[in-house]
Amino acid sequence: MAWNTNLRWRLPVICLLLQVALVVLFGVFVRYDLDADPHWIEKKMSGNVSSDLDNEFYYRYPSFQDVHVMIFVGFGFLMTFLQRYGYSAVGFNFLLAAFGIQWALLMQGWFHSFDGRYILLGVENLINADFCVGSVCVAFGAVLGKVSPVQLLIMTLFQVTLFSVNEFILLSLLEVKDAGGSMTIHTFGAYFGLTVTWILYRPNLYQSKDRQSPGYHSDLFAMIGTLFLWMYWPSFNSAVSNHGDAQHRAAINTYCSLAACVLTAVALSSILHKKGKLDMVHIQNATLAGGVAVGTAAEMMLMPYGSLIVGFICGIISTLGFVYLTPFLESRLRIQDTCGIHNLHGIPGIIGGIVGAVTAASANTELYGQEGLAFAFGSSTPSWNASTQGKFQAAGLFVSLAMALVGGIIVGVILKLPFWGQAADENCFEDAIYWEMPKDQKSIVFRSEDPALKASEP
Amino acid sequence: MAWNTNLRWRLPVICLLLQVALVVLFGVFVRYDLDADPHWIEKKMSGNVSSDLDNEFYYRYPSFQDVHVMIFVGFGFLMTFLQRYGYSAVGFNFLLAAFGIQWALLMQGWFHSFDGRYILLGVENLINADFCVGSVCVAFGAVLGKVSPVQLLIMTLFQVTLFSVNEFILLSLLEVKDAGGSMTIHTFGAYFGLTVTWILYRPNLYQSKDRQSPGYHSDLFAMIGTLFLWMYWPSFNSAVSNHGDAQHRAAINTYCSLAACVLTAVALSSILHKKGKLDMVHIQNATLAGGVAVGTAAEMMLMPYGSLIVGFICGIISTLGFVYLTPFLESRLRIQDTCGIHNLHGIPGIIGGIVGAVTAASANTELYGQEGLAFAFGSSTPSWNASTQGKFQAAGLFVSLAMALVGGIIVGVILKLPFWGQAADENCFEDAIYWEMPKDQKSIVFRSEDPALKASEP
Amino acid sequence: MAWNTNLRWRLPVICLLLQVALVVLFGVFVRYDLDADPHWIEKKMSGNVSSDLDNEFYYRYPSFQDVHVMIFVGFGFLMTFLQRYGYSAVGFNFLLAAFGIQWALLMQGWFHSFDGRYILLGVENLINADFCVGSVCVAFGAVLGKVSPVQLLIMTLFQVTLFSVNEFILLSLLEVKDAGGSMTIHTFGAYFGLTVTWILYRPNLYQSKDRQSPGYHSDLFAMIGTLFLWMYWPSFNSAVSNHGDAQHRAAINTYCSLAACVLTAVALSSILHKKGKLDMVHIQNATLAGGVAVGTAAEMMLMPYGSLIVGFICGIISTLGFVYLTPFLESRLRIQDTCGIHNLHGIPGIIGGIVGAVTAASANTELYGQEGLAFAFGSSTPSWNASTQGKFQAAGLFVSLAMALVGGIIVGVILKLPFWGQAADENCFEDAIYWEMPKDQKSIVFRSEDPALKASEP
Known part of the structure; x- marks a missing residue:
């Protein structure tokens, strides 16, 4: 079968259609919330606000910017490790995230910020939109290199929608706590992506095996992504927690878990190589598993040593996953997981959900204080008890x-x-399939029948 | 004519002279403002400040750091796309910005922070100095690759001066609003740079055409610049807005405009290529036009859908500019615009000025509230009305x-x-003209008569 | 002698042992401080806190994230300049810092945050742990390329311990001010690292001379490190200063010093080259010396012009150091300083200590105000006087x-x-010694007898 990868009409039409629809929907539905509206000054003058700083903006904005960097530079560069797919990794991630955040503002807005007439936007909506797109970036990791940007936009459209429904069920119906998104972002994103790539199974993918390996400089580019994800993860897990101690604690727990995870990932990487050498894939990915796995419990009383234990375990499991599970998934289950998201987001996400359930189930007034427990879990509702919270x-x-x-x-x-x-x-x-290439990278022999590529051949 | 690019005395002398002059001028004129002075504690103890946090530092510092990253990493790496000019792109940008911010602290200080005896420095001055240098970085994009660092320092000296005069006329005399600098930074910077490059027209520039194209890895380095500009632009446009809702709103509007801009830039990039392929130049640049074009109106009641529309239009116009206008400017008007700043800063800057004028002209008490309008536009002065504001x-x-x-x-x-x-x-x-090169990049044949280069030839 | 670089058991065992020990020690000793504990809400409700924002988290967290970026991306990428050592530079820095911050939380915690039973963690501890590890990253620069990751972990274990003792002597016993760590971080880290590399002298290091030079793209990667260090240094020097004006002033002084330093580093780099060309090593390193040298005095009344003078001098001295001192140290004193840390951290650190002593000795109530002086130096103790402070x-x-x-x-x-x-x-x-290499970088001929390498030969 002759594939046609010429996107000349398909990509522009879908981009423009989606963007026009977004403009119309924003026009009908989206306004500023009070903290971003000039009428806020009246609230301030009426004495309800003690200072200019008591605008939600100052609580959340620094965390928002860190999360923003994780989505665009973190995920974007993490996926540049492929030697000839850097443009697409960072460029398509940019495209899908830019579309996804707009669509997420609407979807999440209808569920969570709708006042009956309008969705009211504030900085917390921007963070949540980035979070939602984070789950699409995770799924992108599974299909990286095998899908067109048109497919990515369609996937984003559906995934953001499903994410928002799932998030609504968890946060609003089940009243689950998941500030760092172990379940809503990572577990959902990973298994969604793995299922998609399973359906899209390509039996002859070995034919492009040589391009599936990294290059020396592309591995260094990928480390930019890894490090910005790793460094800003404390902001990610604390960005939408309650003001004050909850944000503070979430940052500390995430910092601890990630640090422990690096040591065990390095240990396993070395021990699993016959000459004890380290593998860049593990350093780029398994070192982040600790951040995923404290996503749910980070704002809870997980304790610093609890965070270290979570990181410790995830560094080991994630590295083992890269060595043993990824090849098994591909050969036996026909799941071709380009970036190994199952090891970085899938298993650690599930671990994170379990850790969160256990930590919530052991919440009590001794640990949290009467007021603290009420503030953290809404325990003032008579029906609340810790073990029920754990079950939910x-x-x-x-x-x-x-x-x-x-x-x-x-x-x-x-x-x-x-x-x-x-x-x-x-x-x-x-990259040459979808990008105009610079001269120094043009020398590739296409074996395809694709008419759009014919003329690119040397 | 034999050009001499040996900078041995010229560059050191100008650097040292400028820096000595700056030291002397700082000694005579510059002190800390009250929020950065130990006497601030007395203000605090007298009860005028409700908490330690009510120091301007905590309102502005996170935004300042984001803006700082945009100037040094954003602009610096954006210009590394040329295959053999990465050292100069990032290094000269570093040099001119480091000089420019010091000179801007003085120039802007005399105009805006002078108490009759001293310029009083606080974090807002640092942001404004970075803004001023931003306009020099824009102009640098037009002359990139064609000027020496000595020329860049001289250009910076003059451009910062002119910028400060222009800014004073706009902000203080005309009482114009321009928080994100569509006019003062982008329009001014772009047309200044384009005029300079027009005067410096080089008829035989085609002789170095091969070096004017990007390389694969240099394009990825450039994406680092693009993404940090794109991600932190909400901080840029909100950094010096009024406390509270204005900063909040400016960030939201910029976020929206930039997101829309990515989709239309991608759409146009694909539609204008005969095989529908994307061009890295557009992804690196046109995706940012939306940030430029909401610079003036971001803090106003542009509304989220208004921001999307601005981004939508600018992504299209900017990409069209790269494809049709840049070649036209070079061939017909003798304007050699290396980075295409006319498409990224010139036209979007003008659009931003117009959008700002229209948005200001439609300000009213219904949208802003009585108090809000007074706070946003100083409308309490009896002579103020929205349409006059728009005209100014x-x-x-x-x-x-x-x-x-x-x-x-x-x-x-x-x-x-x-x-x-x-x-x-x-x-x-x-790069080899001005930099000691590593061995892996030395193999270049100079066709020049330049005596300083002779010995570098292989 | 046949060296064996196979780390298969050594590296995993030490990583796992250290991490297990950390988990146990955290379990016994580490809890949250009040601002990160759910009981904080009770403090808030009792009226001791005016707003949610009066949690230490909001004062320090943005600075913490900037410092975090400096340690992991700043130092990590700064050291990627070697053409074949990028994986190790960024990867080993990642490993040692991830271990070091955990160990530093304990060591510094016992000295400074121990309530008799537990170490209480808050955001300030995270910053201080990053600071402590910063001094290890400095020392890593001296031994870069010559030590195994096992050696680095051992060095980190000891250096963090010694750092904490030294810091305790300075800050708690001598009551010295050193907010940006000119003495505790830079001087200590640099001379520690130089002494270690002196002991580890390798007489035949010229045999790997060709790999000790940079590559074109590796120099650009290194500039990522340089710029993030340079941009975020104001956050570094202000991160743990007193709330309010002290943080504000520290940021301004550092900004000024760094800007001046760039111009004089460029001037000297050009003047010292026979054709006036710039050397990337100087741009990458000497431009940062100004940040080191205002570390102690940044929060004091150094005045903006004082900061410029410090930066001015350090840019010159640091560049001279790279050209004259580094070769001298290697040939005469057998100190092989891979990154030239003596020029970036050693001498500027000593200058910083002296500048701090002089600035402290000239503190008076005219400059600081009665209250301000008490707040800045604890001058309310009867025994305090400025000249004694200077001597300490x-x-x-x-x-x-x-x-x-x-x-x-x-x-x-x-x-x-x-x-x-x-x-x-x-x-x-x-890199090939310790890393599984991608195909494009494998072509290296090992001349060694190392049995672990034999099979890697082409």
């Missing part, structure tokens, strides 16, 4: 997994349709 | 353009003098 | 130097033991 947390994990699998199958089937501009198996992981 | 905004745009053109001609003529160490046409866009 | 500052500098030299000798001797997996002289500065 566990239920949230299962709901996320179910949504991911069902949603992934549906979206995977849609993306399997043959007219989205996807490349042939032998041309995967190749 | 428009006047500000014309003043900026006029200053840029006149200033650009004068500075261009000065820079045309033949003894500033500029390279011959055939040696442009080449 | 100077004493602190000597103590730091002494600790560095003695500690460096002891640790150097330990690291000289032949079984830590270090490489032979001819295999230094080479």
Whole structure:
């Protein structure tokens, strides 16, 4: 079959259509919330606010910017490790995230910030939109190199929608706590992406095996992504927690977990190599698993040593996953997981959900204080008790997994349709398919029948 | 004519002279403002300040650091796209910005923070100095690869001066609003730079055409610049707005505009390529136009959908500019615009000025509230009305353009003098002219008569 | 002698042992401080806190994140300049810093945050842990390319311990001011590292001379490190200063000093080259010396012009150091300083200590106000006077130097033991020793007898 990867009409049409729809929907539905509205000054003057600083902006904005960097530079550069797919990694991530945040502002807005007439935007909405897109970036990692930007936009459209429904079920119906998104972002994103890539299985992908390996400089570019994710993860997990001690504690726990994770990831990477050498893939990815796995419990009384234990375990499990599980998934289950998101987001996400459930279930007034417990869990409702909270947390994990699998199958089937501009198996992981290339990178022999590529051949 | 690019005495002498002058002027004129002075504690103890946090530092410092990153990493790396000019892009940007911020602290200080005896420095001055240098970085984009660092320092000296005068006219005399600098930074910077490069026209620049194209890895380095500019632009446009809702709103509007801009830039990039392929130049640059174009109106009641519309339009116009206007400017108007700043800062800057004028002209008490309008526009002065504000905004745009053109001609003529160490046409866009090169990059054949280069030839 | 660089058991065992020990010690000793504990809400409700924002988190967190970026991206990428040692530079820095911050939380905690039973963690501890590790990153610069990751972990274990003792002597016993760590971080770190590399002298290091030079793209990666260090240094020097004006002033002084330093570093780099060309090594390093040298005095009334003078001088001295002192140290004193840390941290650190002593000695109530002086120096104790403070500052500098030299000798001797997996002289500065390499970088001929490398030969 001759694949046609020429996107000349497909990509522009979908981009423009989506953006026009967004403009119209924003026009109808979106306004500023009071903290971003000039009428805020009246609230201030009426004495309800003690100082200019008591605007939500000053509580959340620094964290927002850190999260923003994680989505665009963190995820974008993390995926540049492929030697000939750097443009696409960082460029398509940019595209899908820019679309995704707008769509997420609407979807999450309808569920959480709708006053009956308008969605009211403030800085917390911007953070949540970035979070939502974070789960799309995770899923992108599974299909990296094998899908066209048109497919990515369609996937983003559906995934953001499903994410918002799932998040609403967890946070509003089950009243689950998940500030750092172990369940809503990582578990959901990872198993959604894995299901999609399972549906899109490419039996002849070995034909582009040489391009699937990293290059020396592309590995260094990827480390930019890794480090910005690693450094800013404390901001990620604390960004939408309650003001004060909860944000503070979430940052400390995440810092501890991530630090421990680095040591065990390095240890396992060395021990699993026959000459004790380190593998960049593990350093780039498994060192981050600790951040994923404290996502739910970071704002709770996990304790610093608890965070270290979580990081310790995840560094080991994640590295083992890269060495043993990823090849197994590909050969036996036909799941081709380009970036190994199952090891970085999938398993650690599930661990995070479990850790969160256990930590919530052991909450008590001794640890939190009477007032603290009420503030952290809304325990003042008579029906609340810690063990029920723990059970709902566990239920949230299962709901996320179910949504991911069902949603992934549906979206995977849609993306399997043959007219989205996807490349042939032998041309995967190749920027030249979708990008005008500079002269120093043009020398590639295409074995494809793709008419759009013919003229690019040397 | 034999060009001499040996800077051995010229560059050190100008650097040291400028720095000595700055030390002396700082000694005579510059002190700390009250919020950065130990006497602040007395103000605090007297009860005028409710908490330690009510120091200007905590309102502005996070935004300042984001802006700082945009100037040094954002602009610096954005210009590394040339395959053999990475050292100069990032290094000369570093040099001119480090000089420029000091000179801007003085120039802007005399105009805005002078208490009759001293310029009083606080964090807002640091932000404004970075802003001022931002306009020099914009102009640098037009002349990139064709000027020596000595010329850049001279250009910075003059441009910062002119910027400060123009800014004073706009902000203090015309009482124009321009928080994100669509007019003062982008329009002024772009047309100043374009005028300079027009005066410095090099008829034989085609001789270094091969070096004017990007390389694969240099394009990835440039994406670091693009993304940090894109991500931190909400901080840029909100950094010096009024406390509270204005900063909050400016960040939201900029976030929205930039997101929309990415989709339309991608759409146009694909549609304008005969095989629908994306061009890195557009992704690196046109995606940022939305940030430029909401610079003036970001803090106003532009509304989220208004921001999307601005971004939508600018992504299209900017990409069209790269494809059609830049070649036209070079071939017909003899304007050689290396980075295409006309498309990223010029046109979007003008659009931003117009959007700002229209948005200001439609301000009313319904949208802003009585108090809000007074706080945002100083509408409590009896003479104020929205339509006059709009007219002054428009006047500000014309003043900026006029200053840029006149200033650009004068500075261009000065820079045309033949003894500033500029390279011959055939040696442009080449690091080896001004940098000690590593072995892996030395293999270049110089066709020049430049005696300073002779020995570098292989 | 045949070196064995196979780390298969050595590296994993030490990583896991250290991490297990950390988990146990955290379990026994580490809890949250009140601002990160749910009981904080009770303090808030009791009226001791005026707003949610009066949590230490909001004063320090943005600065913390900037410092965090400096340690991991700043130092990590600064050291990627070597053409074949990028993985190790950024990867080993990641490893040692992740271990070091955990160990520093304990060591510094016992000295400064111990309530008799527990170490209480808050955001300030995280910053101080990063600071402590900063001094290890400095020392890493001296031994870069010549030590194994096992040696680095051992060095970190000892250096963090010694750092904490030295810091306790200075800050708690001598009551020295050193907010930006000119003495505790830079002087201590640099002379410790130089002493270690002196002990580890490798007479035949010229055999790997070709790999000790930079590559074009590796120099650009290094500029990422330089710029993030340069931009965020104002946050570094102000991160743990007193709330309010002290933080504000420290940021301004550092900004000024760094800007001046760039101009004089560029001037000297050009003047010292026979054709006036710039050297990337100077731009990458000497431009930062100004940040080191205002570390102690930044929060004091150094005045903006004083900061410029410090930066001015350090840019010159640091560049001269790279050109004349580094070769001298290697050839005459057998000190092989890979990154030239003596020029960036050693001399500027000593200058910083002296500047701090002089600035402290000239503190008076005219400059600071009665209250301000008490707040800044604790001058309300009857025994305090400025000149004594100055003398103690100077004493602190000597103590730091002494600790560095003695500690460096002891640790150097330990690291000289032949079984830590270090490489032979001819295999230094080479990633392939410790990393699984991508295909594009494999072509290296090992001249070593190292059995672990045999099979890697082409």
